[in-house]
Amino acid sequence: MIGLFNDCFPPIMDGVSLTVQNYAYWLQKKTGSVCVVTPKSPGVTNKEGYPIFRYSSIPIPMRKPYRLGFPRIDFPFHNRIHRLSFSLVHAHCPFSSGNLAMRIAKNKKIPIVATFHSKYKADFERVIKNKSLVNWLLKNVIDFYESADEVWIPQAAVEETLREYGYKGKVEIVDNGNDFSDIQDIDKKRSTMRHSLGIKENEFMFLFVGQHILEKNLIFLIQSLNLIKEYPFRMFFIGSGYAQKELQSKVVNLGLSHKITFLGTITDREQLSHYYAATDLFLFPSLYDNAPLVVREAAALHTPSLLIQDATSAEIINDSINGFLAKNSPEEFAYKIINIIQKPQMMHQVGLQASHTIARSWEDVVEEVADRYQNIIHRYYTKTTLPTFDLNRA
Structure with missing residues (x-):
């Protein structure tokens, strides 16, 4: 055995x-x-x-x-x-x-x-x-x-x-x-989920999945989102952790509650796959993680990820090929998000390439x-x- x-x-x-x-x-x-x-x-x-x-x-x-x-x-x-x-x-x-x-x-x-x-x-x-x-x-x-x-x-x-x-x-x-590699009908999952979440045609959907702990650089992420709050987007956090209340307070204090939603832990893998499929860009600014499964899971659903340049977790990412990389500052991370969403066709192609290269x-x-x-x-x-x-x- x-x-x-x-x-x-x-x-x-x-x-x-x-x-x-x-x-x-x-x-x-x-x-x-x-x-x-x-x-x-x-x-x-x-x-x-x-x-x-x-x-x-x-x-x-x-x-x-x-x-x-x-x-x-x-x-x-x-x-x-x-x-x-x-x-x-x-x-x-x-x-x-x-x-x-x-x-x-x-x-x-x-x-x-x-x-x-x-x-x-x-x-x-x-x-x-x-x-x-x-x-x-x-x-x-x-x-x-x-x-x-x-x-x-x-x-x-x-x-x-x-x-x-x-x-x-x-x-x-x-x-x-990852266990999402064989999922079919991704486009159907995407449209169904975006409709159920009320994502408008001109809105971009961002996602983070993981422990809500400060080591994951999540205050950094919220600061970056605050810098692009004039753009049409919705952000979803999935997971739980000791820093969740602090993160929620930060969102409220910045006036981002209408854009950022905390969903808690989702253990239903099928439901989670719908969120990945509906997402335009997976945001993962962690310097703490070694080899996060969530980046591979997003890739399996054709969703590209944005990570921090030179982070251990970013080793598998070639910038603008199978994912995206930004320098380690909220301003640079925010600037990169803007640059990506202004090129939706490129974002789509990078997501497809991610599914071919990092979603084993x-x-x-x-x-x-x-x-x-x-x-x-x-x-x-x-x-x-x-x-x-x-x-x-x-």
Whole structure:
């Protein structure tokens, strides 16, 4: 069995939880032997076609709906998880779930893969003002990745962050995918959704999807929109987070409430796809993200994105080819938006090119992942002179 370990899983929605969900879905179809290990969320029942093992947790202050897990003290969970016959474990987070995966790998003498998804230093620095403590936590993160048999990153630019943190080992680039690649009738989705939202013929629709946290540069985004408020547009924010009320207050104070709408979290993927399809331009000014799924999701629905030049997340974007880039100032970001919407045909062509170049399907990605797992298992057991395992039978 392949074990996928992460500190959150749907219905808690973010890019990493969606990654794990899609890994599990497609691995189950391919191998029939996968499970997810994650903290408990209140009131959640397993409706997936594969087992999900959840351990005790408590809410993380200021980070709703995220949970802090305690697998060591959850004895019924502990007994169940250690009876499973894993052939490989894959940690998508270096904290409670990742440490559990590492212990299982060492105890059972099986390989562990660890993917580096997030800029953890920024998370630490937001809540911890002691630099020495931040450095100690960061060292623990790097020690975790140094102990893995293989470390994956979702795109090449992420390696720079890992090296900055002190990691010295090898990395393997494994793309992220998206689950909107095969959607049909995009033009119909677009017209239907714009009509239901009351978007006028001459109005442009902008969208942001993600956590409503200051690290995502969302005050910057609202300031940029304020600079173009004379232009006909509607802006929709989808998601939730600790900064949501602050962002809403900022919108009210700037007199932008008639143009900017906060929709909260949308967990229905079909409904979310309608918003992507209806959008003219996806706005993503974050310097915090490594390889955001939302940019790929927008691309799958033929919607181009505007990102900050030289941001890690912008590595996959060629300006005015498969997306757009702006300098890191609200004025430059606003100027770029104006420049783009004045050329609607170009915006449309860039969206089409984005769908061809950065919207890879999860089915395709996980086909590659399964092959990589098989090779890692083969190398590991060859190295340790133990019998090899067939992933499709593990």
